[in-house]
Amino acid sequence: MTQSLSDLTQQMLDVARRAGADAADAIAVDGTSVSINVRAGSLEQADRSEGIEIGLRVLVGQRQACVSSSDTKPDTLAQMAERAVAMAKEAPEDPYAGLADPAQLATQTDSATLEMYDPSEEPDPATLQQDALRAEAAALANAGVSQVQSASAGYSRRRIHLAATNGFSAGYARSERGLSCVAISGTGTGMERDYDYDSRIFQSDLRDADDIGRTAAARAVERVGARKPATGAFPVLFDERVANALIGSLLQATNGTTIARGSGWLRDKLGEQVLPKGLSLVEDPHRKRTSGSRLFDAEGLPTARRAIVDDGVLTGWTMDLSTSRQLDMPSTANAARGTSAPPSPSVTNVALTQGAQSRDDLIRQMGTGLLVTSMIGSTINPNTGDYSRGASGFWVENGEITYPVNECTVAGNLRDMLMTIIPANDARTYLSRVVPSLLVEGLTLAGD
Structure with missing residues (x-):
């Protein structure tokens, strides 16, 4: 997508005004996620999703309506706005609906200071798979573990932008890196399971895969009997x-x-x-x-x-x-x-x-x-x-x-x-x- 999320949300506000909205706010989310699951030393499932989602809320007097889409073409935005305004006109009045007064709006909007996004490269699927395999192997190294139900590694990142007709416009980015392991001890009706996981914003903060597998195994074995x-x-x-x-x-x-x-x-x-x-x-x-x-x-x-x-x-x-x-x-x-x-x-x-x-x-x-x-x-x-x-x-x-x-x-x-x-x-x-x-x-x- 070449259009910025800021421009996209402003375009949504413009078409909402043209469609007859008295006020409106818009949100755009551009996201990517990758998930790798392994089992018995082999890849079991790999998922990847990426795309953009948009949402528009319009207000006509004290009536409001929301619409959403994953299509950002100009014609689609215009149709969304027209539908939203038509819906709002049929909605019951809500005396408490409305945007913030401009004087209430945040002026400090540079979210980089919060360190919510890891700027390093997205991990390769092979790296995620290797992490999940290491966690599984560490769990299976415990003699009391009969099997590993699942070992998973994942990554996601989102860029979000919000804008409204009261003048607010700001965005931020988030990332997440996760790793989990579920171990099973015992057999038959005596099976017990437990888990361990970690989820961090920065890859460098994530706990070691071996440690997660060992902890999951130890917890499952403790539950025997x-x-x-x-x-x-x-x-x-x-x-x-x-x-x-x-x-x-x-x-x-x-x-x-x-x-x-x-x-x-x-x-x-x-x-x-x-x-x-x-x-x-x-x-x-x-x-x-x-x-x-x-x-x-x-x-x-x-x-x-x-x-x-x-x-x-x-x-x-x-x-x-x-x-x-x-x-x-x-x-x-x-x-x-x-x-x-x-x-x-x-x-x-x-x-x-x-x-x-x-x-x-x-x-x-x-x-x-x-x-x-x-x-x-x-x-x-x-x-x-x-x-x-x-x-x-x-x-x-x-x-x-x-x-x-x-x-x-x-x-x-x-x-x-x-x-x-x-x-x-x-x-x-x-x-x-x-x-x-x-x-x-x-x-x-x-x-x-």
């Missing part, structure tokens, strides 16, 4: 790999869309204690080399660091312009969007205060209970916070891991659970969600 745990009320330690899901439930309950609808189990908790004193949950969209970083949101507003929970107290909601207007509060500049839908609120990078103790320290502290390393399924009541999930991991007796467990259910209420959490100090700080292992008191386990 898993059985159901006891039923009753016990402390539960959520391993760092899964603890993020607990904080994700809190973030979902503080999303402006949920609150604007009058739902969510935290809807009446603004300004109240939702985490233990001393713990904060901070969003920082400006962390370098982190996948969720951005200088501006999907509506062109400047992003900023903020505490969603400060010293245990819930301080605010996650909002875009529409939800902020509904709630009569300033936007938190958290709008995100794809090509086929209007903006909606979404968090960027978040970090929970880490504790002073290691995961092993918390295992000793919990006495008898469950260490959860994997979760499946989910039943969470969005209005009450009632929580139930399938889990597997390790049973702890007298502060020591005694045997692996599977096929159990962990249940409680998120309000109560989050008020008792004790964080470890093992969070991976390069992730977009930095959440350590979390010890939770008094959950209900359903096992035998």
